[in-house]
Amino acid sequence: MxxxxxxxxxxxxxxxxxxxxxxxxxxxxxxxxxxxxxxxxxxxxxILGALMPHMPNNWNPKKQFQFEALRDLSDFVATLEKETGLATGYRRVGRIMPVVKNGFLKQMQTYAKHAQVNWGSSYDFKLEEMDFFDSWLQSSAENPLLGLLYDTLSARIHPxxxxxxxxxxxxxxxxxxxxxxxxxxxxxxxxxxxxxxxxxxxxxxxxxxxxxxxxxxxxxxxxxxxxGGVFGQAIKLSSQNDCSKFPIIYDNGCYIIAHDDGTISIGSSSVNIANGDIDPKKDRLLKQDDEKQASLLQQAKCLCPSLESAEIISSWSGVRPKAWxxxxxxxxxxxxxxxxxxxxxxxxxxxxxxxxxxxxxxxxxxxxxxxxxxxxxxxxxxxxxx
Ligand SMILES: Cc1cc2nc3c(=O)[nH]c(=O)nc-3n(C[C@H](O)[C@H](O)[C@H](O)COP(=O)(O)OP(=O)(O)OC[C@H]3O[C@@H](n4cnc5c(N)ncnc54)[C@H](O)[C@@H]3O)c2cc1C
Known part of the structure; x- marks a missing residue:
């Protein structure tokens, strides 16, 4: 019928x-x-929920669309939370990216100028020497930090x-x-x-x-x-401290995101998969790759030494829909x-x-x-x- x-x-x-x-x-x-x-x-x-803008250079309609969406999301979720009485775990925490190479430093200085034009005066994209984050971020003798790139537009949400x-x-x-x-x-x-x-x-x-x-x-x-799909893995860690106001840390494909519930999420791996390999019923149960997970965790711990003692609470995987x-x-x-x-x-x-x-x-x-x-x-x- x-x-x-x-x-x-x-x-x-x-x-x-x-x-x-x-x-x-x-x-x-x-x-x-x-x-x-x-x-x-x-x-x-x-388990991630990163809300990070594209870089502010080479501005185009897609970047403008995403910028407006990120700008307006705070009001959208505030209304949703009021209507439903449920928290979404949204917070505009910003994002920091460690700068260890001179080339990257110069590039970011140029990008900061683009941000002033394309993001307007409400959001910063600037180089900082932020002592506050010292214990959060690694600065080793081989890779001394030249600075931190800090943007105040990025946010996170609890998916x-x-x-x-x-x-x-x-x-x-x-x-x-x-x-x-x-x-x-x-x-x-x-x-x-x-x-x-x-x-x-x-x-x-x-x-x-x-x-x-x-x-x-x-x-x-x-x-x-x-x-098709891009398979990805992420890990959730416990935290001893309240890091919920900390910015997202991002470096070379690895993000560290502290959530309001006291957990810290680490993401994400990316592997293209053919459509034929996706089970129509359970696409997120594709085989997890333990080696990838371990290297993601290692990368996160190098970036952020205070994670050394954090315990893995769970891991998660899914398939991102990606148009060619x-x-x-x-x-x-x-x-x-x-x-x-x-x-x-x-x-x-x-x-x-x-x-x-x-x-x-x-x-x-x-x-x-x-x-x-x-x-x-x-x-x-x-x-x-x-
Ligand atoms: C590891 C990882 C990390 C990510 N991190 C972020 C991030 O930090 N920030 C961000 O913005 N995005 C992130 N993404 C991407 C984001 O999760 C996806 O782009 C987004 O969830 C896609 O949403 P969707 O509604 O299009 O699809 P889905 O969430 O996949 O929803 C599709 C729904 O359709 C249902 N369905 C499928 N087939 C059928 C059927 N035949 N009949 C009925 N129902 C069906 C499925 O069960 C599913 O519930 C991440 C993805 C992964 C895998």
Missing amino acids: TSHNSDFLIIGAGIFGLTIANAILETGATVKIIEAQHVGAGASGG KSYLEALKRKFMSKGGELIVNALVTDIDPNQNFIMLENGEKIGAEKIILTAGVQSFRFLEMLHMPDLG ARDPLLGYHPNYDNLYVATGGFKIAFGIAHKVADYVVHDLGLALRNETIIPDSFLMNHHLNP
Whole structure:
């Protein structure tokens, strides 16, 4: 039996699915989310939550979009926290990057000038000699610190808490969430999706926010191969001290993020994986690589000697959705005006999802006016003709 009882049906309850679902509900339309496992079962259920800007040089529409999204996220989460009574673990803590090479020092001095122009006067990107961080950061005889690059735009959020707040808002506004329901097929001709148990569920429009699985669905719907996954691992450590106000530390692909709950997250490894290797049911259970995890931990301890005694509480892995054209992928399937796709958040999804959702609502024809300027490189057309 097929029931067409909601305006929108969203496949996948990750950060993209939930933010878009809430933004649609606010317009008065009805929304149902169908999720294979549970909220945050995909890449969004992680432990890092870094909200870090792109470098302020070579400014382009994508950097402008991300800058505005990061700037506005504090207000977005403050409203969400007020509405739901749940904390998201958001804090604009800033980020420090140790500078050990002269070349990098010169580059950063130039970038600081770009930041003044492109970020405006509210956020700094500056070189500091910050005694405060001495015990946090390593400065060895071989690699003496030439300085610290400090930006005050970066923030962090607790991914699971953020999702929980978005879920609570969705439920309280009348949204319907169906979990443990694996979508096996989408029929955009007849506006329904098919579940593993044979049930069909219809809606006026279907929105595909199934993370890395979205690319597989698009191929099933006769589109070219537009993206894949990047497997990543992260580790959560205990901490003896309250480091929750400390900035993110970032160096050479390794981030150290102290959260409000007293834990410290370390990320992340990156390994490209072919679509064929992704289990449609359990993509985050791909085999963990213990060696990669150990080298990540080693890198973090070198950067930050005070982590030496910290114990591993847990480790986590997931698959980031990445379009081959690199940027997020938003827009209608070229052959169906009732099937919309939003995926490809790759490494920046948490910082931009709320602004992506604003744009999607407008693109779906639900918003009266739209002030969100979307970079062309995010649009379906660009991905089809990069
Ligand atoms: C190790 C690691 C570290 C990261 N660190 C950060 C970071 O610090 N900051 C940041 O912004 N981003 C980070 N990311 C990236 C970020 O997590 C992802 O870009 C983001 O979570 C993608 O969100 P999504 O909603 O598009 O997909 P997902 O979160 O993967 O959600 C897709 C959902 O769809 C469901 N689904 C899939 N197939 C089906 C189906 N057939 N039927 C029904 N449901 C289905 C899945 O179960 C899942 O819940 C990291 C990723 C990893 C792996």
